[in-house]
Amino acid sequence: MEFNERFKRYSNTELLRVIDNPDSYQSKAIKVAKELLSDRQLTEEEIKSAKEELEMERQKKSDEKLKKRAVENKFRNVAKSMFDNLNPIQKEKPTSEKTIKTISLLFGGLFLFQLYKEFGTIISTLADNPAEWDVSVALFFLPLIVLSIAIILFYKRKKSGWLLLTLFLTYSAIFEIGFFIVMFNIYSSNSIGFNGFFSQNLPIVNLFLFLFFAGTIWAISRKNVRDVYGVSKQTMILTISIMAIIVGIGFRLMI
Numbered sequence: 001m002e003f004n005e006r007f008k009r010y011s012n013t014e015l016l017r018v019i020d021n022p023d024s025y026q027s028k029a030i031k032v033a034k035e036l037l038s039d040r041q042l043t044e045e046e047i048k049s050a051k052e053e054l055e056m057e058r059q060k061k062s063d064e065k066l067k068k069r070a071v072e073n074k075f076r077n078v079a080k081s082m083f084d085n086l087n088p089i090q091k092e093k094p095t096s097e098k099t100i101k102t103i104s105l106l107f108g109g110l111f112l113f114q115l116y117k118e119f120g121t122i123i124s125t126l127a128d129n130p131a132e133w134d135v136s137v138a139l140f141f142l143p144l145i146v147l148s149i150a151i152i153l154f155y156k157r158k159k160s161g162w163l164l165l166t167l168f169l170t171y172s173a174i175f176e177i178g179f180f181i182v183m184f185n186i187y188s189s190n191s192i193g194f195n196g197f198f199s200q201n202l203p204i205v206n207l208f209l210f211l212f213f214a215g216t217i218w219a220i221s222r223k224n225v226r227d228v229y230g231v232s233k234q235t236m237i238l239t240i241s242i243m244a245i246i247v248g249i250g251f252r253l254m255i
Helices: 002-007 012-019 027-039 044-086 096-117 119-127 135-155 159-189 194-199 204-220 223-229 233-254
Strands: none
Touching: 002 027, 012 027, 012 044, 096 119, 096 135, 096 204, 096 223, 119 135, 135 159, 159 204, 159 223, 159 233, 204 223, 223 233
């Protein structure tokens, strides 16, 4: 009775949809749909029209699935390309140009995403009286400013761009792993085991971010990339070491 009352309001196409999808409906529902369609005594033209409409719906769903799959494949290919460039275990080294373009595109996108995410905060901060700004405002804007300049100069193959981006990446990598270690020690001291630590809603993402930043540092520190910017091995080691020491000391003082 329930199916009979509900299906009476269905169009011919909707009844056909029920009949043609036996796996999605109960056998009783299929039977009621067939009976109602038969009681309507449809002409061949009406049946043909309903079937054509149903076929159009199927085609539309099929096209949407294909489009969705195409977008997923596109993102998967982009992600794979980025991973291949940042992955330290590779059969063949990617060309310096490919590495530079991939990293410029990746961090340009991350910068725009961060800008969009913090847009409300940025607008409200700029609307305040500059005389009331404190150190926290500088700490908020500095990474965004440094990253934007670094990306532009890095893309233009400027040595200063390589140095700024490396400093930013080193700062980010040390901060992420430092935060992860601090949280791990806190939970370890509270008698939460290793498995318990990873089962909690904890900043495990910091560990993955560290690997991401470290992998990027490795990618832009390869000799074929450094040669494009005229960066020597000694300059590379000095740049990374100085920033790592500064951030490490700063992090230690904060805790």
